[in-house]
Amino acid sequence: MIELDAVFKSFGKVRALDGVSFRVPDGRITGLLGPNGAGKTTALRVIYGVLEPDSGRATVDGHDATRDRAAAQRRLGVLPHAHGLYPRLTAREHLAYFGRLHGLDGPALDRRVEELVEELGLKDFADRRTDGFSQGQRLKVALARALVHAPRNVVFDEPTSGLDVAGTRAVRALLRRLRDEGRCVLFSSHIMQEVSALCDEVVVIAGGKVVASGSPDALREATGKDSLEDAFVAAIGSEEGLA
Amino acid sequence: MSHPALVVLQKEVRDNLRDRRAVTMALFFPLLGPVVLAMTLTLVSKQQRGSEEKPLALSVAGREHAPNLVAFLQSAGVVLEAAPADPERAVRAGDLDLVVVIPPEFGERLRAGRPAPVRLVIDDSRQSAHAATGRARRLLEGYGHQLGMQRLLARGVSPALTEGVALETVDLATPESRAALLLALLPYFVILAVFVGGMYIAIDATAGERERQSLEPLLLNPVPRWCHVAAKVSATALFASVALGETLIGFALVPLVLPIESLGFVIRLDPGMLVRVFLLALPLVLLVSSLQIVVAARARSFKAAQSSLSLLMMVPVLPGMMLAFVPVKLKLWMALVPTLGEQLVVARLLRGEVVPFLAVAPVMVGTALWAAVLFALGVRTFRGERIVFGA
Numbered sequence: 085m086i087e088l089d090a091v092f093k094s095f096g097k098v099r100a101l102d103g104v105s106f107r108v109p110d111g112r113i114t115g116l117l118g119p120n121g122a123g124k125t126t127a128l129r130v131i132y133g134v135l136e137p138d139s140g141r142a143t144v145d146g147h148d149a150t151r152d153r154a155a156a157q158r159r160l161g162v163l164p165h166a167h168g169l170y171p172r173l174t175a176r177e178h179l180a181y182f183g184r185l186h187g188l189d190g191p192a193l194d195r196r197v198e199e200l201v202e203e204l205g206l207k208d209f210a211d212r213r214t215d216g217f218s219q220g221q222r223l224k225v226a227l228a229r230a231l232v233h234a235p236r237n238v239v240f241d242e243p244t245s246g247l248d249v250a251g252t253r254a255v256r257a258l259l260r261r262l263r264d265e266g267r268c269v270l271f272s273s274h275i276m277q278e279v280s281a282l283c284d285e286v287v288v289i290a291g292g293k294v295v296a297s298g299s300p301d302a303l304r305e306a307t308g309k310d311s312l313e314d315a316f317v318a319a320i321g322s323e324e325g326l327a
Numbered sequence: 328m329s330h331p332a333l334v335v336l337q338k339e340v341r342d343n344l345r346d347r348r349a350v351t352m353a354l355f356f357p358l359l360g361p362v363v364l365a366m367t368l369t370l371v372s373k374q375q376r377g378s379e380e381k382p383l384a385l386s387v388a389g390r391e392h393a394p395n396l397v398a399f400l401q402s403a404g405v406v407l408e409a410a411p412a413d414p415e416r417a418v419r420a421g422d423l424d425l426v427v428v429i430p431p432e433f434g435e436r437l438r439a440g441r442p443a444p445v446r447l448v449i450d451d452s453r454q455s456a457h458a459a460t461g462r463a464r465r466l467l468e469g470y471g472h473q474l475g476m477q478r479l480l481a482r483g484v485s486p487a488l489t490e491g492v493a494l495e496t497v498d499l500a501t502p503e504s505r506a507a508l509l510l511a512l513l514p515y516f517v518i519l520a521v522f523v524g525g526m527y528i529a530i531d532a533t534a535g536e537r538e539r540q541s542l543e544p545l546l547l548n549p550v551p552r553w554c555h556v557a558a559k560v561s562a563t564a565l566f567a568s569v570a571l572g573e574t575l576i577g578f579a580l581v582p583l584v585l586p587i588e589s590l591g592f593v594i595r596l597d598p599g600m601l602v603r604v605f606l607l608a609l610p611l612v613l614l615v616s617s618l619q620i621v622v623a624a625r626a627r628s629f630k631a632a633q634s635s636l637s638l639l640m641m642v643p644v645l646p647g648m649m650l651a652f653v654p655v656k657l658k659l660w661m662a663l664v665p666t667l668g669e670q671l672v673v674a675r676l677l678r679g680e681v682v683p684f685l686a687v688a689p690v691m692v693g694t695a696l697w698a699a700v701l702f703a704l705g706v707r708t709f710r711g712e713r714i715v716f717g718a
Contacts, residue, residue, distance in 0.1 A: 132547055134715055154549035162547045168540030172345040173338075184334045185548035229544065 085110050085268050086237055091130055091140035100126040102292035103140070108270045108285070110236070113263045115283035116272040117316065123292040124272040125165050128241050131270075132162045144237055158186070161235035163243055167226035171215035175206050175225045178214065179232050186233035200228040204258070220251040227258065238262055240271040244278060256282055280312040290320045331550040335558030339532050340565060349527035349566070356523045357570040360516025361577030368585050383462050386410045386417075389429035393437075396429065396445075399470050414448045424456035425449045425463055440478070514673035515644065517574060518666050521608060521615050522640040524570025525563035529619035532559040534632035543715050552709040556620065560702060563616035571608055575601040596677070604673055607687060610694040611669050617701035624708050643670070662689035665697050 086108040093101040100123050108114045118124050129135040131142045133153040142149040144156040169178060179197045183189075188196060201210045204224050209217065214225060223243070230238070240259070244252045259282060263269050273279050279286060286303060288296040296303055296319035300312050307318040329337075343349045388410035390397050401407065411417040414426035428446040437443040445467055449460050476486040536542040545555070578596050619636055626632035643666040662668040668690035675682050708714060 134543060134546060135712055154551070157547060157549040160547075162544070164543045164547065166540035166543055168544070170342055170541055171539070172342050181334070181338050182544075182548060184329065185331055185545075185550055189329065226544070 085145060086131055086239070086270055087143045088127065088131070089140050089142070091127070091137045091142060093126055093130060093135060093137050100292055101130070101137070104289065104292065104294055105140075106287045106294055106297055108237075108268055108287075110268045111263060111266045112284040113259055113269045113271070113282055114285040114287060115279035116270060116287050116289060117276065117279045118272075118274065118289035119320065120274055122289045124274075124289060125241055126292075127289065128162075128164075128239055128270075128272060131239055132160055132164070133157055134164075158233065159236050161230040161233065161238040163226055163230045163238075163240040165241040167223075167230075169214040169217070169222055169225055172213055174211050174213050175217075175221075175228075176201065176210045178225050178229050182229045183232040188233065196232060196234075200231060204228045205254070219246050220248065220254075223247060223251065223255070227255075235267070237268040238270070240269075242272055242274075244273070244275070252278075276313050276316055279316075288316060288319045295319050295321070330554075331548075332554040332558045332561075335550070335555055336561050339528065339559060339562035343528040343531060343562070343566070346527065346531065349531065352527050353524045353566045353570050354573070357520040357574040358577050360513065360520065360574050361581055363516070364513065364578065365581050365585060368581070382406050383459060383466075384408055385425075385427055385463060386414070386423055387427045387429065388414055389431065389433070392429045392431055392433040393443075393445075396433075396470055399473075400466060403466055405466065418448050418450055421450075421453075424453065424459050427463065427467070437474075513578070513677055514670040517571065517604060517608060517673055518611070518643045518670060519640065520570045520574035521567045521612050522619075522636075522643070524567035525565075525616050525619060526636050526640075528566050529559070529563040529616065530623045530626075530629060530632045530636065532562060533620055533624040534626045534629045537715070538629045546715065553706045556702065556705040556709050560613070560616045560620050560705065563619055564612050567612045567616055568609070571612065572605060575605055600676055604676060607672055607676075607691060608669060610691050610698055611665065614665055614694050614698035614701060617698050617705055621701055621705045621708055624705065624714060642666070659689060662686075663693040665694050668693060 088104050088106050091101050091104045092099070102123075104123070104127055116124050116127065126135065130137050131144065131149055133149045133156060136150050145159045147155040147159065149156045173181070176197060179200055180193060183193045183196055201207055204227060206221075206224055206228060209221055214222065217225070227240075227243070230240075240255075243255050243259075247255065256278075259269055259271065263284070271282075280300060283300065285299055286297065287294055288303075296306065296315075298306070300315075303315045303319070304310065304312060307315040309315040309318055382404050384406045385400065386408045387397065387400070390407070390410075397407065410426060410428075411423065414423075414428055417423045418426060426448040428448060430444055430446065433443045433445070447460070447463065447467070449456060451460075475489070479486050479489065536545065546552070579598060579601050582596050618639070622635050622639065623632040626635055661671060672682055672687055672690055
């Protein structure tokens with residue numbers, strides 16, 4: 085479970101997060117929806133410990149993401165917005181590298197890498213250097229790398245951006261599977277279709293503030309709109325930056 | 328389970344060994360010092376042999392006016408060559424280094440007991456002709472001196488009376504100090520190898536990692552940030568040490584290929600001395616690696632890091648240049664200036680001096696302290712939020 089409690093974060097004069105609080109429960113897919121520049125990536129970066137909040141706190145399974153960063157990161161699998169690979173390493177070497185950084189080694193590491201190669205469909209290019217991989221192949225490696233330690237919580241920042249239909253479907257299937265395994269799944273998006281197709285819970289963020297949250301049904305009810313799309317627009321107060 | 332710092336170190340080394348540019352830089356650049364040394368030695372020896380040992384060839388115009396002078400030159404081993412029709416033009420055009428012209432009035436003046444003119448046509452701005460000109464001048468003056476002596480003797484006067492001062496030169500230049508200028512450059516090559524060896528891996532592991540957007544995923548692993556710094560500095564230091572060792576082995580091979588002793592100066596390049604230089608430079612390797620990691624991690628981009636580190640490489644040239652032209656004695660404050668202290672000690676070791684441990688210790692300790700400061704700065708940089716986004 086991931087929790088944010090009254091998180092403030094400013095960059096110079098820009099207030100990126102203005103008292104953000106929300107809860108991401110286990111066994112559910114939670115979508116963080118908001119227009120570009122709403123603070124989605126900043127919120128996720130606070131959760132995975134790259135940014136330190138000015139005040140408030142983020143916790144992962146109760147571990148403070150700032151003060152107890154290593155413990156929080158051990159329970160977290162992350163696909164950051166920027167997920168570059170090492171062009172001179174093979175896909176398999178990427179998984180092994182991150183596995184070892186999580187303390188895996190020997191036969192256990194080999195087994196886990198093999199599992200991921202199988203599950204995420206890396207087989208055809210597992211032993212090729214990643215230089216020259218397609219967008220979809222890159223994403224698969226980055227996802228496998230994020231899941232190498234079988235984390236209880238996963239955070240994906242715009243996981244489908246730049247993917248074709250097949251790639252997008254594969255990512256959605258993966259998110260559902262992770263949920264069905266009882267994990268806590270949080271992903272961000274500015275695409276309403278995606279959020280409505282996938283999410284059990286939605287957190288709508290705009291201007292650094294949470295403007296609405298709950299299940300899609302609850303959201304429709306609260307805003308008095310029939311379609312989820314209208315409900316989002318009503319919650320954010322504008323259509324700008326959504327797709 | 329291996330320590331995370333070792334995991335990162337192992338990955339950095341493996342990754343960069345696959346980078347042709349990093350490997351080329353680390354393997355070929357360090358040979359520059361030994362190659363320059365070998366080339367300089369070859370050149371110096373050629374020049375020396377060319378000018379001093381070979382018989383002097385002289386073009387003499389108007390030989391018929393001074394048969395005795397010609398005989399004197401021949402007895403001194405000079406090979407006489409045909410003179411050109413226009414001596415001045417031949418020298419100006421560079422066909423000849425110098426031409427001796429004996430005018431027709433030579434014999435007449437000589438018989439009259441007046442100074443007999445001999446003209447030396449040279450181009451003084453031509454460095455390569457200086458040795459030959461000097462030798463010709465000395466021979467001609469010697470002939471004149473000899474004539475004068477004979478005249479005095481014929482008149483019953485002791486030639487010693489004409490020598491008001493007996494000038495005697497005591498040359499204290501040892502063979503070693505004669506090589507001083509060349510030697511002053513060698514310590515710089517040693518320092519340079521340390522800078523170049525790890526340069527690419529330092530950039531790749533920091534600014535490069537950020538530019539290809541792999542830094543953020545890396546920092547999401549439950550690994551303390553100091554481990555990343557320790558691993559990246561170690562990987563850089565490893566490449567730098569290999570480059571340093573290669574430069575020193577190259578220097579050790581030079582005397583085996585070229586006969587240095589026959590040139591009249593001695594450079595100590597035996598294995599024991601080179602091992603000492605290597606050990607002396609180890610704290611410097613850590614300092615330079617930490618510095619490169621800090622600078623590259625704070626750079627805006629791969630390119631910016633590259634130009635910063637190239638500029639950085641020029642800094643130790645300054646003490647090297649100073650050493651080449653001004654002899655400096657090692658003082659304590661110099662020992663504490665990184666690269667300066669090392670260059671001074673390396674210069675003394677190369678000159679064949681015994682450097683007491685008490686003189687070396689402040690240099691190594693001072694550099695190690697600077698390395699520690701820079702390492703701490705590197706950890707601070709990696710702990711900051713800006714490491715992910717660029718400075």
